[in-house]
Amino acid sequence: xxxxxxPGTVLPALxxxxxxxxxxxxxxxxxxxxxxxxxxDLALKNLGERVAEQDAKITRLTERxxxxxxxxxxxxxxxxxxxxxxRDREELLxxxxxxxxxxxxxxxxxxxxxxxxxxxxxxxxLEQTKKEAGS
Numbered sequence: 001x002x003x004x005x006x007p008g009t010v011l012p013a014l015x016x017x018x019x020x021x022x023x024x025x026x027x028x029x030x031x032x033x034x035x036x037x038x039x040x041d042l043a044l045k046n047l048g049e050r051v052a053e054q055d056a057k058i059t060r061l062t063e064r065x066x067x068x069x070x071x072x073x074x075x076x077x078x079x080x081x082x083x084x085x086x087r088d089r090e091e092l093l094x095x096x097x098x099x100x101x102x103x104x105x106x107x108x109x110x111x112x113x114x115x116x117x118x119x120x121x122x123x124x125x126l127e128q129t130k131k132e133a134g135s
Contacts, residue, residue: 092121098119099116099119102116103116
């Protein structure tokens, strides 16, 4: 006699087996999702640390750049001051030469008065020289 399978017995067993497989699948997916979440959290943490390091590096580089720019501006001022002083000396020397030449021409050729006069630069230089000599 053939064995007859009772649907009342098979159906609950089949539902139980399916529930066990679905539960195991959900548990596996949950663990896999937790692992992915942990990996993502670790990656985000590492990325956050790297961003913080880059921010600190950018801050240090910005400070160095600001200091370099300040030094460059100070050097530019010093260079302009030196150039101004050199130009003043050249102009003073040119005045001395012009006065000396005019004086020489005046004395050698027997020109009539008035004799050549000092320029304002020569007068200022002579006053400064007298002050320094008197100190």
